[in-house]
Amino acid sequence: MNLSVKKRWEFGKSLKKYRADGLIPGVVYGKHLESPISVFFDKMEFLKVYEKAGESTPVTLKGDGINQMVLIHEVDVDPVKNRLLHIDFHAVKADEKTEAEVPVYTQGEAPVEKQSLGKIEMVKDHVVVEALPKDLPHDFTLDLSEIKTTNDIVFVKDLQVPKGVEIVDDLEQPIITVVEIKEEPEEEESIQEDTENGEAENK
Structure with a gap:
């Protein structure tokens, strides 16, 4: 399963306009990588891949010189507007066990x-x-x-x-x-208790 990506050089507030155009920022981490890789990818394509892969099926990021197997590690969603903000990918190697x-x-x-x-x-x-x-x-x-x-x-x-x-x-x-599931007291018992309490108050 592949996801097309391209390298990203934009960060911070400048990402807002890219999200508006349907591009989601992400970053790839991994112990075997010299440094994290910042990427962009199409929102709709990612959603299709994520639906099939979840967080435990490997996905290969391809494009712009990148060919890296990853797991989708963390999906950051705006809690108010319910839209994708950022994705963290965990880089893995085919011949190494991972969690x-x-x-x-x-x-x-x-x-x-x-x-x-x-x-x-x-x-x-x-x-x-x-x-x-x-x-x-x-x-x-x-x-x-x-x-x-x-x-x-x-x-x-x-x-x-x-x-x-x-x-x-x-x-x-x-x-x-x-x-x-505990049985609730029968209604008759409650009525009887209320009646007895009322008689006691009258006395």
Whole structure:
């Protein structure tokens, strides 16, 4: 997967006009690089690449003398106007293992929720792994249909990890827990308590 880029020599306030023209600034960091590489790239092209790659699938930056494999490390978005401001890329080498945050998604319906016994709570939505860039998983998907009781907990160690991938996070850390739904007091009991309190005040 490629992303066309060109070297960037503009910084600071001057970037505003480039963003208005659909060019997003970014910077490439990496321990094997002599210095960070500042780049520009087309916003729409980046969004298409980001949708497919996420932050754990390698992308190759190409153009203007640049040919560098990277991971999309940090996406800076304007919280008010919800538009792209800047992207940090992490340069990687095809033959060297690297760490990446892999998102965790869920699918299906949990019987424990369907029966109104408990509510699913996702306490961790990503897991850090280490692997060669080509082996990094795009995501982990958990099947909620296996969660049948309030005692069912999914831990990091329960993830199905592809060959060549090592989990860096604590294996005993929970990803999904179940919060028990407690029954509310019956309305009749509340009415009875109010009546008794009223009679006591009258006396």
